[in-house]
Amino acid sequence: MVTGVDRGRYQLLTDAGTPVVGMKARELGRGDRSAVVVGDRVGVVGDVSGRKDTLARIVRVEERSSALRRSAEDGEGAGVERVIVANADQLLIVTALADPEPRPRMVDRCLVAAYDAGMEPVLCLTKADLADPAAFLAQYEALAVPALVTSIVGDEIRGLEAVQEHLAGRTSVLIGHSGVGKSTLVNALVPDAGRATGGVNVVTGRGRHTSSSAVALALPDGGWAIDTPGVRSFGLSHIGADDLLAAFADLSAVAADCPRGCSHAEDAPDCALDEWAARGDAGPAGRARLASFRRLLAAKIGASE
Template identity: 75%
Template sequence: MTRDLQRDAEDDVRVRPNRRGSRPRTKHRPEHVSAIPGMVLVVDRGRYDVLLDDGPRVRAMKARELGRAAIVVGDRVDVVGDTSGAPDTLARVVRVHERATTLRRSADDTDDAVERVLVANADQLVVVTALADPEPRPRMVDRCLAAAFDARMDALLCLTKADLADPAPFAAQYAALDVPALATVIRQGTIEGIEALRERLTGRVSVLIGHSGVGKSTLVNALVPEALRDTGGVNEVTGRGRHTSSSAVALALPEGGWVIDTPGVRGFGLAHIQPDDLIRAFADLDDVAEACPRGCTHAADAPDCALDAWVASGAAGAAGEARLSSFRRLLASREGNES
């Protein structure tokens, strides 16, 4: 074959007009200056219910340019396309705003590379736990509080079924952490204590989290009557609650604010939380810890930890010693899954 003929043959192989994907890539992306901001209320199998700031609630998909970036309940996003909210219409989420807070959990306690973002932009975590039936699990509560403090969120304990056990001893375990607690009980079809909870939630974006069977969905239905969240009991054999909610959902409170109901949890990995990140949530302990040696874990067995010297000197006082003990309990909750 002559050189000219060979060149012609190679040209035939290289040129593929109208071939799919032959369009040159570009780094330029649409600015979407007319995009409408809103809040993600529900995430459902690749579709997002978004309440737009100007009123309509729309169903949307994620724009291709966002790639694999996760969008979660509570995210502030920008939406383009059909934003009428009419049935069978689909808009597009083209931007996700920077998050003020991010509530996360790891896949487990050993793999810090796999994190799951649960909720964005909430400012309060409400840990709901029953005082009995099912039995309370302080270790799980500790894990939830550690995640809240790491996310720089306020925390609140809501103790249900207070007719079955005295809430005071359980609440006392968290007094040194300045975590307020309130108790509820159902009597004659009404929930005593619901107004105190409502007052704590009004005007805020609060996440409710807890084991299945603790009464979380019952509380949500009382706070937002139109929510109609499924409720379930406790398995008599295992003593565990039955899952009733399969996905998180943000619900508007009649008095103002939002409550985000989450599925019942049975594990909460904290591999993503580092000791220095957690202690920053405790300004008094963080100030003392500045004198710790580099790499100090601040745990009870950490050599030359300044926190121990602080307590030993008497400068911490009884309250400071209790606070350090509680903080170290949260640190210890990072190790191993709760069974």
């Protein structure tokens, strides 16, 4: 398993539990299509003793069960998707309720990425000691996204036990803006992680980027927490409307009657979803799901918010 990537060197953990440093074999090629990322299962040859100054060669990347992707939105390579983490089964979207203020559109974009990857999204709300989470959670009620709420009282993180239980035995990716308390949470989950933490600029409201690369950390109760760098944008241009719709089985069944190429947006002509809602077949719950789907669809357009 790839647990870290640093300047062309890969931190690996063998099935026997031996930490090994590896490099990608030339025959795997170059570029994003041959990328090896944290979470990948790989085949290696060469020295797998783990002794100092030894290197193994990565010669094969096993089939992935999931792939969390993002796409570049600006400059050279715009629109090109990149896998950032492989083989995780849930995405923990960490956002502060205050200091910095929550950014729902960014949360929405992370939800889109999770649905596209086939991962279960989980909301993790920090700093509940500064603001009531009820209003924020109401925005996601129709999506039935699990939510974990933490607060800091003195030196104690309240709600940490619930987070530990939700992550135990699973491979989870943690993602969020800098300054939301993600690294603090990781250090509490994995006491020897040593992830750097930083405060929030009181003028700009932005946190410092305290993590520079993704890293997989073994959880004490089993499973993995993959910490990722703080993000300011999350490009989703590689995801189409039908890709997102696939995560909404009830809406997808109705949309089968849409005209070819339908965008499923609010202004889409002859969209079957509108007819479904207008007839009253959707009911209050269905209308709420449709509104949530279209909000996520709209959030996909802007890379940062």
